[in-house]
Amino acid sequence: MNIQIIEKVVDVFNHYGDVLRFQIERFEEVLNDAAFDMMDECYLVVLGMKLGVFEAMIFDEDFEISRYVTYLCEYASLKEEEALFMVSVYSQIIETIGYYFEIPDVEQFLKNAYQHNQFSHLYVLARTYFLGFGVTQDYEKAFEIFSYLYQQGVLESCYYIGYMYEHGYGIEQDILQAFHYYQTNVDSQSALRLGLFYMYGYYVEVDEEKAMYYFLQSQEKEAYLYQGLLLESQKDYSAAFQAYLKGAKSFQKECLYKVGMLLKRGIGVELNLNEALHYFTYGYYLLQEDCTYELSMLSFDGVVVKKDEKQALEYLHQAARLKSYDACLLLSQFYEWGRYVQKNHQYALSYYQQAQVIKEEKENQYEII
Template sequence: MVNNIVNYIFKITNEGKYSTLNKNIKNIFDYFNNNNIISREIHDWLLINQNNSDCIFLLGYFNYLGIETSEDNKKAFDLFINASEQGHVLAQFYIGLCYQSGRGTIKDEKLAFKYYEKVANMGYASGLLKAGYFYNFGIGIATNKKKAIELYKKAANLGNSMAQNNLAYMYNSGDGVDKDYNEAFKLFHSAANSGNSNAQYNLALMYQNGKGVNKDYNKAFELFKQSAKGGNLDGIMMLGYCYNNGIGTNVDKKKAFEFYQQSANLGHKISQNNLGIIYENGIGVDKDYDKAFELYDRAANSGNSSAQHNLAVMYEYGKGIEKDINQAIYWYEKSAKQGNQNAQNKLEKLRKWFL
C-alpha cells in the first residue's frame, strides 16, 4: 500500500503535476478516493511503522502537506533527510524543494540545486526540470541557457509537462535559442494535453495571435477556459477579456466582470486594473470611484504601470480620493519609468505647470 502511494507521488512529480500545495493535496486525495484508501488509517500506521525509506518519506510528505496532522515543515524536512540518507530519490527531490523555499530549514538555493542535480543525474524528469530551471534563471548556479535547454529537452522527452511548457516558452521568445513558433506550438500543445494550465494559457495566446498556427479565436477561448478551470490566474483574467471584447464568444459584460473580479481577488494585478476601469467608467456596473481607486492602488503598488497611470489620474482629478497633484506626479513618474507613454506625456505637461 505505502509503496503504491509513494510510486504514485513519484509518477505525478516526474510528470510535472506537483506544482502548488493545493494541487498536491488534491492529487493525493483523488488517489486515496479512487483506491478506497482512508488517509487517517495510513497516517496512524506510518507513525508506528518507520522501518523503511518509503514509510519515512510518506510520513514526511503527510507533514509537509498537513494531511491528517498539522503542517509541520521542520518535521517533514527531518524525515526527508532521514529517507534521503537511505537513498530515497523522491525524498532528495523534496529536500531540494525545502531548501529552495526555506520550508523547515534555512533557504539555501545552492543546496537546493545540489539536490535537484542529484535527481537529474539519475535521469529523473523532476530533477532535470528543476536543474534546468535553476540554470535558466541563475538560481544557486551561474546562468547557462544552453544547459537549461539541454535539461528541459531531456525532461520534456520524458513527458514532463512543466519542462515542455518552459522549453516552449524559450522557443516562443527566442530566449537562449532561435525563435521557433512551430516548435513552441508543438511543445505547448503537448503540455496542454497533459492538463498543464500554464501551457493551456500559452497555447491559447498562440491561437489568438496566430503564432505557429492559424488564428482561431474560438480555440483560444476554449483553451483560456481550460486554463482558468485549472486555476491559472492569467487564464481567468483572459476569460474576462474575451467576454468583455467578444473574442471567441459573445460579448457578456456581466461574465467579464465576474472573471475580472475573481482573478483580481486572487491578486492578479492586470485584472485589478481592468476592474478599476470598469468601476471608474461604470461599464456594466454603477460608477464607483472609491472602488476604482482601491483597485488601482492595489495594482499600482504591485508594479502595474497602467494602474500607476490610472491611480495618478485619480489623484490629479480627485476621483475617489482628495485631489493631490504631488501624489499624481509621483505615480505618473513611477508609470513613466516603466515606459508608459501616456504617463510620460502627462508628466511633461504637469511639470510645466507645477514644477
C-alpha cells in the same frame, strides 16, 4: 468582497502576535473590531481557520489553489467565489508573513537516504532544499542531490537541474545545459520551459510551432496562458479564448484577465459583460492588477454593476498599489484635473512617475519566467 482584509489580518498578527491564530474566538473578536466594515470577509477568514485550511496551507509544499477551492466547495458547502477568496487571502497572508519551520534531523535523514539509496526520500529532500520548505533554502545542496539522482537514473530530477542551470541557482548559469536537461525528460514542467524557449527565442530560434507543441504537452496552468498568447498573435481569437478559459478554470490569474477582456470586447467569443465581471472579480481576488482596474472602470460606468464612484475610486487605488499602469496614469489625471478627488499636483506627479516606472519595467522585463 474586499482584498483589503489581507492588510487587516496582517496588522492584527503584527500587533497581537501570530499565536493569536490558535485562539480562534479571540482572533475573531479582534479581527471584527479591526475590520468592522468587512464582516463577510471576516467571517470567511475565521471560518477557514476553524476548518484548518490556513494551517494546512502553511505546511503544504505543493500548494495548488484549485485543490483547496474544490475541497471547500464540496465539504464546507462554500460557493466557488467564497472559497477562492478565502484561499487567495490566506495565500497572500502566508507570503507576507513568511512562515518558517524546520524539519527536525534533516541532515541525518539525508545521510540515511544516501546510505540506503532511498531515491524517493532523496528526491523529496532535494525538492525541500530547492524550495526552502522546512529547511534553509540551499540550491547548491539541491543541485548536488538532484545530480546524484540523475546519475542513478531518476529522470524526474531533470527539470530541477535544468532550471538551476537556466537561472544560475547553485551552479554557474549554462543555458545550453538547461536546454539539454529539459529535453532529456520532457515532463509537464520541462515542456513549459521548452515552450518558452522557442516562443521567445531564448538561446534558440523563435519557432512558434515548436513552442505550441511543447505547451500542449504541459499540464501547468501557465501553459494555457502561453497557448492563448500564441493563438492571439496569430489572430485565432476563438482558439485563444478557449486556451485562456482552461487556464482561468485553474485560477491562473493572467488567464482570468484575458478571458474577461475577450468577453468584454466580444472578441473570439460572444460579448458578455456579466461573464467578464465574473472573471475580473476572480482575478481581483488573486490580486491581478488589470482585473482590479477593469472593476474600477465597470463601477464608474455602471453598466453591469451599480454605478458607484466611491467604489470605483477604491478599486482604482487598489489597482495602482498592485502596479497597474493604467490605474496610475488615470489617477495622475484625476489628481491633475481634480476629478472625483481633490486636486493635488504632488499626487498627480507621483502617480505619473509610478506609471512610467511600471511601463519601463514591463518593457524591460524578459518574458521567460
